[in-house]
Amino acid sequence: MEHAVWIPDIPVLCESEATEMACFEETFVASSMRGQQLVEYADAVTPKAAFRVFERKSRELDSENNMWRDKMHRYSPSIRELGERYTVPTIVSIGPYHHGLEHLKKAEEAKHVAAYSCIKQSGLEPDEAVRKMYDAVVSVAGEARSLYDKDTMAGIDDERDFWPMMFYDACFLVQFMLRKTDQKDTIHPWLTSFFKCYKDDIYHDILLLENQLPRVVIEAFEEFKPLAVNLRNYARGFRSTLQNSRVSKDLEAANSYSAILYKQPHLLGYVRFFIVGTNKSERRHGPDKQPNVISFSVSAIELAEMGITLTPSETPELADMGFKxxxxxxxxxxxxxxxxxxxxxxxxNMAAFEITSKPSGQKKEITSKLMSDHGEDTAVCSYVQLLGMLMDREEDVRELRSKRLLQGGGGLTDKETLDFFTSLQGVSVTMGTLYHRTIDDVEIYKQNSWKWVKANSFWYRHKKTMAAVISVVATLSGIFGALLQKDS
Known part of the structure; x- marks a missing residue:
């Protein structure tokens, strides 16, 4: 006889076979004392039946893993610790994760006006427009629902809650994006004023990881030509917002290098794609060439002491970082x-997206051929870690400003900048490929050129004294020279 085993916390029914009678039966009994649910097993579970439970769960998770990159992810606990400034919308909810929050209700009125504008702009009769546009959203709502967190979606009804939510949120995003097109004059005047008043808040909110609408929902409006909004084209504009520069022609040409990566799951994914760009640097050392010791704390001042110059890269793309x-x-x-x-x-939020949406399964095999050697898949994490590593004191922040790596007026003060990057060092932001490669190169240079590094360090630390001495010597030499010339 087989020994009976107990499998706790797996309320999954086995499929009985004609030759296998030993399976377990579940009865859920509500507990009035703790408000929880208990599982009573009427029969013992055999090892064979237990294996089928684990196998079924494994298949279920494998199926979910295949669509991992396309999902609407939640923040990791470490990112959430940074606070609501970076994780909670301030004016508008997009999708179910923050829907219904009290301080976001004003935007629900704006969504109704956005729906009205979409209907008017569609070019159809109002009743026909409502029916066709809503049907278009509902036709992809099943796919969209599968991309959100299951626990969040458990209490959300399709017809009563989810379908209208997708429709209104799509209308709002479409109208906000139409502000940058020749359709802007057709947006309802009240809505135009709302967008203008809360522009920065809306920009903040629509690029939160947990405030995203699946790409398929936005694309559902493409058949209505006046409402067809290209997420890729819209995302390009965020480069100028973040870095005061446009997308390079090289990146435009490189868009064909990966259809998978170019087809992002939502707006945040597209914005990150265009801001990251492509890494064109060559690996300076082979995988067999590693530094003896790796220091993960080298400030901007310490680099200057070693004779390593900090300089802006040739392009504004975040993947364009390295060591020469x-x-x-x-x-x-x-x-x-x-x-x-x-x-x-x-x-x-771009770093959070990289952390939660790492390619897996078949997609990982495909994307690794295109990206793993270059590091674009974790470029934002690498950039954040590298820039943060250079800051130990406010003096380092000023050094970075003097090197034009931190630009723009009206931004964060030196202390606020230092505090921000220090807070990121305290959470689990992935140390990406480009970060490790750059750090390795710095350490190898430091070890191979230690004599030159020491000479530079001596000069850097004593250059003011030496300059003063040289100035005094030059002055005295001039005086003595003048005296000798007078005597002669």
Whole structure:
């Protein structure tokens, strides 16, 4: 006889077979004392039946894993610890995760006006427009629902709650994006005023990881030509917001390098894709060439002491970072950023997206051929870690400003900038490929060129004294020279 085993906390029914009678039966009994649910097993579970339970759960998770990159993810606990400034919408909810919060109810009225504008702009009769537009959203609502967190969706009814939510949220996003097109004059005047008044808040909210609408819902409006909004084209504009620069022609040409990566799950994914760009640097050392010791704390001042110059990269793309070594000099290059609280939120949420949406399964095999050697899949995490590593004191922040890596007026103060990046070092932001590669290169340079590094360090620390001495010597030499010339 087989030994009976107990499997706690797996309320999944086995499929009985004709030859296998030993399966378990579940009865859920409500507990009035704790308000929880208890599971009573009427029969013991055999090892064979237990294996089928685990197998079924494994298949279920495998199916979910195959669509992992497309899902509407939740924040990791470490990102959530950064606070509501970076994780909770301030004016509008998009999707179910923050829907119904008291301080977001004003925007629900705006969504109704957005729906009215969409209907008027569709070019159809109102009743026909409502029916066709709503049907278009409902036709993809099943796919959209599967992309959200199951626990969140458990209490949300389709017809009463989810379908209208998707419709209104899509109308709101479409109208907000139409502000940048020749359709802007057709937006309802009240809605135009609402967008203008809360523009920065809306920008903040629609790029939160937990405030995203699946791409398929936005694309459902594409058949209505006046409402067809290209998420890719709209996302390009965020480059100028974050870095005061446009998308490079190289990146436009590189868009064809990966249809998978170019087809992002939501607006945040597209914005990150265009801001990250492509890493064109070559790996300076092979995988067998590693530094003896790796230091994960090298400030901007310490780099200057070693004779390593900090310099803005040739492009503003976040993946364009690395290390260059000359005969008697070296430089660490990375893109600049105009940092304020809005842009800080962009960085946090793009990093959160990278952390939660790592390619897996078949998609990982495909994307690894295109990205794993270059590091674009964790470029924002690498950038945040590298820039944060350079800051130990406010003096380091001023050094970065002097090197034009931190730009723009009206942004964060030196202390606020230091506090922001220090807070990121305290959470589990992934140390990406580009970060590790750059740190390795710095350490290898430091070890191979230690004599030159020491000479630079001596000069950097004593250059003011030496300059003063040289100035005094030059002055005295001039005086003595003048005296000798007079005597002669």
């Amino acid at each position: 070594e000359g005969h008697l000099s070296a430089e660490l290059y990375m893109p600049h950023i105009a940092l304020n609280y809005l842009h800080a939120s962009f960085l946090v």
